[in-house]
Amino acid sequence: MSSQPPGLPVAAVRNVPETFFGTTVNDPYRHFEDAKAADVAGWMKAHSEHATATLQRIGGRAALRRRLEAIDASASARVGEVQRRAGDLLFYQRRGATEDQFKLCVRAGVSGTERVLFDPETLKKATGTPHAINWFSASPDGRVVALGVSAGGSEDAALRVLEVATGRQIGPIIERVLWGGISWSRDGRQVYFHRIQALKKGAPATEKYQRSMACVMPVGGTERSIRVLLRAGDKSPIDIPATEFPFIEILPDGRAIAQVQDGVSPEFSAWHSTEAALRAGRPAWQRLFAQADGVTSLAVIGDRVFATTHRGAPRYKLVGGRLPGFDIAQAATLVPESGRVLGRLVAAADAVYLDVRDGNVKKLFKMAPTEGAPLQEVQLPVLGSFNIGSPAPELPGVVIDLQSWTRARQIFSVAADGSVANTTLQPAGPFDAPAHITATEVMVKSHDGALVPLSILHSRNTPLDGANPTLLYGYASYGITEEPFFSPSRLAWLEAGGVFAVANPRGSAVFGKDWHLAGQKATKPNTWRDFIACAEYLVAQKWTRPSRLAIWGGSAGGILVGMAMCERPDLFAAVVPAVGALDMVRAETTPNGVPNIPEFGSRKTEPGFRALLAMSTYHQIQDGVKYPAVMFTHGVNDPRVEVWNTTKTAARLMAASASGKPVLVRLDYAAGHGIGDTKSQALDERADVFAFVMWQTGMPGWELVA
Numbered sequence: 001m002s003s004q005p006p007g008l009p010v011a012a013v014r015n016v017p018e019t020f021f022g023t024t025v026n027d028p029y030r031h032f033e034d035a036k037a038a039d040v041a042g043w044m045k046a047h048s049e050h051a052t053a054t055l056q057r058i059g060g061r062a063a064l065r066r067r068l069e070a071i072d073a074s075a076s077a078r079v080g081e082v083q084r085r086a087g088d089l090l091f092y093q094r095r096g097a098t099e100d101q102f103k104l105c106v107r108a109g110v111s112g113t114e115r116v117l118f119d120p121e122t123l124k125k126a127t128g129t130p131h132a133i134n135w136f137s138a139s140p141d142g143r144v145v146a147l148g149v150s151a152g153g154s155e156d157a158a159l160r161v162l163e164v165a166t167g168r169q170i171g172p173i174i175e176r177v178l179w180g181g182i183s184w185s186r187d188g189r190q191v192y193f194h195r196i197q198a199l200k201k202g203a204p205a206t207e208k209y210q211r212s213m214a215c216v217m218p219v220g221g222t223e224r225s226i227r228v229l230l231r232a233g234d235k236s237p238i239d240i241p242a243t244e245f246p247f248i249e250i251l252p253d254g255r256a257i258a259q260v261q262d263g264v265s266p267e268f269s270a271w272h273s274t275e276a277a278l279r280a281g282r283p284a285w286q287r288l289f290a291q292a293d294g295v296t297s298l299a300v301i302g303d304r305v306f307a308t309t310h311r312g313a314p315r316y317k318l319v320g321g322r323l324p325g326f327d328i329a330q331a332a333t334l335v336p337e338s339g340r341v342l343g344r345l346v347a348a349a350d351a352v353y354l355d356v357r358d359g360n361v362k363k364l365f366k367m368a369p370t371e372g373a374p375l376q377e378v379q380l381p382v383l384g385s386f387n388i389g390s391p392a393p394e395l396p397g398v399v400i401d402l403q404s405w406t407r408a409r410q411i412f413s414v415a416a417d418g419s420v421a422n423t424t425l426q427p428a429g430p431f432d433a434p435a436h437i438t439a440t441e442v443m444v445k446s447h448d449g450a451l452v453p454l455s456i457l458h459s460r461n462t463p464l465d466g467a468n469p470t471l472l473y474g475y476a477s478y479g480i481t482e483e484p485f486f487s488p489s490r491l492a493w494l495e496a497g498g499v500f501a502v503a504n505p506r507g508s509a510v511f512g513k514d515w516h517l518a519g520q521k522a523t524k525p526n527t528w529r530d531f532i533a534c535a536e537y538l539v540a541q542k543w544t545r546p547s548r549l550a551i552w553g554g555s556a557g558g559i560l561v562g563m564a565m566c567e568r569p570d571l572f573a574a575v576v577p578a579v580g581a582l583d584m585v586r587a588e589t590t591p592n593g594v595p596n597i598p599e600f601g602s603r604k605t606e607p608g609f610r611a612l613l614a615m616s617t618y619h620q621i622q623d624g625v626k627y628p629a630v631m632f633t634h635g636v637n638d639p640r641v642e643v644w645n646t647t648k649t650a651a652r653l654m655a656a657s658a659s660g661k662p663v664l665v666r667l668d669y670a671a672g673h674g675i676g677d678t679k680s681q682a683l684d685e686r687a688d689v690f691a692f693v694m695w696q697t698g699m700p701g702w703e704l705v706a
Contacts, residue, residue, distance in 0.1 A: 001660025003627070003653065008050055009043045011651035021606040025585055025619060028655075029648040033586070035636070044636075044647060048667040051631070055666070057704045061691035064492060068683045071488045073097040075408075075429030082399050082411055082425060084392045085142035088112075089164075092425060093133060100678040104136055104147060106164060110423050117167050118160075120149060127151070132676025137182035139191075140252070140394050144170065144219055146182050146191055153635045153672025159193060161219055171220035181214070181247040185275060192216045192229075192248050208591035214246040214258070216278070229278060230258060238271060238285050243594055250275050251300055252349075252394040255323070258285060259298070263595030266296040266479055266509075272323060289328040294513070299347035301369040301393070306334070306345055306352045313337035315512035318345075318354065318367075318375075334367065335375055341512045346388045350396040350416040353378075353388055357510070360441055360453060360484060362386055364400065364414070378418050382407050385483035399423070403486040405439040405457055408432035429488075436460055437494055439484070446505075446526070446533040450518075453510055454534045455482075456543065457490070457500040469697040470499040470544035471690075472535055476507030476527045477556035478599055479516035489686045496694065499543055505530030505560070521601040521611045528563040535564070535571055546571050550693040554578035555641055555673065556599075562617030562649070565627060569659075572628045574696035576689050577617075579634050579641050579673050582649040584616040585609075592640050618649045626659035629696040633685060635671030643667070664692070 004010055016030040032040050055061060072078075080093035080102055088109040093102040104118040120131035134157040136147040145164055148157030159177035161170045174195075181194030197211045214230040233242035240246055240260055249257045256278055258271040271285040289295050294311035303323040308316045318335035321327065335342065335354075343355040343362070351366040354375075362385045364378040380386070384404025392398075396416035403409035408431070411423045438460050443451040462468060471493065475482060482502050490500055504510040507519025507527040519527040535551065538544050549572055553561040558580020565575045587593040588603055600615070601608030613619055621627075630653060634646040650665045657663065666688060671681055694702035 001658060003657040003659065003661055003663045004655070005047070005050055005662070008046050009039075011043060011654070012039065013655075020603060020609045020613075023609075023613070025613065027586070029651045032648045032651060033642070033644045035643060035647070040647070043651075044643075044665070044667060047650070047665040048669075051664040051666040054662070054664060054704070055688045055691060057706075058691040058695045058702055059705050060496070060694060060702045061687055064496070064691055065683065065687040067492045067495070068489050068687055071431055071491055072679065072683065074431050074488075076427040078102075079411060079426045081136075081390065082401075082423070083136070083138050083390050084395055084399055085138045086140060086394070087142055089138070089142040090423075090425070091117075091136065091138045091142075091145060093136070095679065100680050101130065102133060104133055104145070106138075106142075106145075110425060115167070117145060117162055117164065118147060118149075123149070123151070130670055130676070130678050130681070132678075134178075134676060135180035135182075137180060137184075137390070138164070139184045139188035139219075140186075140392070141188045143188055144191075146180070146193070148177055148180050150178075150676060152637045152670050153668075153674070153676050154637045155639050155672060155675055161191065172222055174217075174223065174226070183247075183249045185250055186252070186254055189219050190216055191219055192250060194245065194247050195226075205591050206589065206594055209245075209263070209595055210242045212245050214248045216248075229283070232260075237283055243597075248278075253302060255300065256283070257288075257298070257300060260291075262291070262598050264478055264599045265291070267291045267294055268296075269293075270295070270298055272300075272326075286324065288326055293328045295328070297343070297345040299345040299352045299391075301347050301349075301352060304369040305331075306347075306367070307331070308342045308345060308354070310513040314514040315340065316342035318342060341509070344388060346391050346398055347393045348391070348396055348398055348416075349394060353398050353414070355386065355388060357481070357483075360455065360510075362483065364388075366418070376418065378414055378420065380420060381412075381422075382410075385485060401426075403484070405455065405484045405486065406434060406437050408486045408488070431488060431491055432486075434491060437491070442537070444503075444530075444534050444537040446530045448526075450506065450526070450530065452506075452530045452534060453504045454537065455484070455502045456538070457494065457502070458543075459494060459497075462499060462543075464542040466539070466542045466545040467548060468499045468544050469497065469548050469694055469699050470501060470538055470550070471693055472501045472503065472531070472538065472549065472551045473557075474503040474505060474531050474534075474551075474553050474560050475555075475557040476503075476505040476519055476531070476560055479507075479509035479513070481508045481510045489683065492686075493690050496690070497699070498690075498694075499538075501534065501538060501543075503531055503534040505534070507560075520599060522607060524559070524600070524611060524615045525563075528560050528567065531560050531564050532568050532571065535568070539571075547573050548697045550574035550576065550697060552576040552578065552689065552693075554580065556581050558582050558641070558645070559584065559615050559617070563615060563620065565630070566617060566620040566622075569625055569627045573698075574629045574631070574693050576631050576633065576692065577646070577649075578685075578689075579638055580617075580632065580645055580649075581641050582616070582645040583618040584612040585619060587612070590642050618645075618652055621649070621652050621656050623656045624658045625656065627653060627657040627661065628659070629661035629663070629692075631662075631664040631666060631689070631692045633666045633689070634668070635673060635677075636667055636669045637672040640673045661696070
């Protein structure tokens with residue numbers, strides 16, 4: 001049976017074969033990479049409309065969408081990142097229960113009156129296109145705030161600077177400040193930022209993120225007042241490869257730190273100088289360490305340097321020393337490697353703060369910047385995970401957000417004395433601690449004996465009868481670990497009788513650097529085979545059965561679910577690749593492909609090509625195989641994973657699959673990679689994913705209706 005939907009355009013085959021190291025690779029839908037071509041655009045539109053119409057017909061979807069809205073709106077607001085500044089000022093993003101997008105707000109202390117500084121909905125009303133705040137950074141004195149705003153999920157953020165007292169914009173909008181990288185001069189009158197180049201007409205798209213710059217300009221300055229301090233591709237004042245990204249941070253005592261990253265690796269290189277030397281045009285940068293030294297986090301307090309490194313310590317150690325003569329090779333070990341995994345460092349006026357993963361729980365520690373100071377644990381009120389907020393190195397203490405699988409995210413302040421208090425910035429809601437939901441943590445034996453962490457979220461009375469609709473989620477790339485997090489929308493799935501499982505295969509860093517490297521490039525197959533082992537465990541333990549089991553993964557998680565489907569199509573009822581990286585052989589030809597070479601490899605080398613071909617779902621799909629039902633989701637404006645990853649793979653699957661199961665292509669023409677989505681966009685997609693899985697797992701009440 002064909003999986004080509006009747007009455008819809010059939011993708012034309014126009015094969016483009018290429019030979020790499022003696023292996024010919026076919027690309028039957030190469031022409032789909034031109035999404036503006038009339039036939040391709042028509043195919044996309046027709047299949048997108050078909051997907052929307054089909055999903056709308058699923059019996060329980062409308063009620064599910066209303067339930068998702070009700071749960072999300074049960075708290076009076078959702079609060080995002082919080083930044084503290086002098087004068088007890090708090091800057092944060094907030095979205096009211098009936099609002100669709102986050103605003104930037106400020107207040108003086110937790111009991112102060114809230115003021116809205118910037119509302120991106122005003123831009124949507126003016127243009128018809130959703131806009132979002134991608135990042136923000138307030139100056140240390142709280143006098144001004146910089147923010148990046150982009151449209152339609154593009155992430156092409158432009159820099160705006162606002163005066164906090166009045167909310168008025170100071171100076172013009174500065175384009176191409178995608179990721180911020182904001183730092184401020186000590187007097188708050190100069191803003192440092194990272195910027196990508198303006199591509200010349202006719203330049204290859206792959207150069208979009210190359211030769212990026214670390215810049216500075218006066219607050220309120222114009223394009224002509226911008227000074228480039230570091231540029232990738234230049235040999236001086238620092239030799240930076242064209243494909244890497246330079247950032248500059250100014251510390252409270254006037255020191256300047258330059259960090260250079262390759263875009264995807266957690267490791268970076270760093271140099272130090274002073275702001276005075278930068279202003280004088282004679283920075284004389286001195287190296288702190290190279291990328292090969294394995295440093296993934298750095299904090300500097302006065303002349304004390306703290307760094308976490310995996311060099312000789314796969315689960316990381318904390319080392320330290322002093323400026324100006326800091327030598328990473330001779331640095332003292334302050335915290336040796338242990339069974340726990342050391343994470344991010346943040347400098348505050350009183351101490352350096354460090355998160356540490358102990359099993360599936362994060363713990364918070366602090367160390368004063370004095371010789372011989374001990375590492376002290378900060379006792380947290382919830383066992384789960386957290387992020388340490390943006391640094392405010394001129395102030396004591398830190399702000400963290402804290403949550404678990406079954407406790408909603410709250411925002412806490414940590415004082416210099418180690419006391420922890422709920423800021424109450426995040427309003428409480430009735431679903432914050434659902435007593436009927438629990439998490440079961442297990443270790444699953446993989447194909448080669450490795451033990452893989454699997455978290456299973458379920459109602460306390462869930463029967464182990466093999467009949468539960470189960471959604472298994474994973475990512476497992478870049479050393480990113482799936483930590484315990486609370487999702488209001490996930491409650492709707494659990495309420496409907498579903499089980500939700502989260503795996504941490506190799507490729508994540510749940511057990512440190514070695515675990516990451518064991519699922520990267522040539523070892524990438526471990527990633528999906530660990531995932532398959534987790535799926536087999538859920539079946540063997542009667543949580544579910546193959547006809548009730550679905551898998552879901554986004555972005556690089558598309559490799560995970562796509563290849564799990566290719567290797568074990570019999571194990572799953574449904575597959576949902578979201579903004580999936582699915583054609584890895586062609587990834588390097590895209591703007592974001594070159595920065596990803598350190599993680600996945602390059603097709604210009606034989607080992608890199610072999611690894612990329614092995615992980616490329618598009619190329620691993622075989623004719624005549626009975627594949628499960630698949631729903632691809634993608635934002636057409638995605639700057640990270642080109643939408644043709646989805647359309648090419650969907651066309652190939654429709655032509656190849658012999659199961660007759662549906663292949664849906666759910667496209668959002670006002671979205672990108674998911675960053676900056678409105679609440680409506682996010683809940684619509686979540687309703688579609690859950691409803692599709694319920695339908696394809698055969699749950700009563702979720703059939704298609706006329």
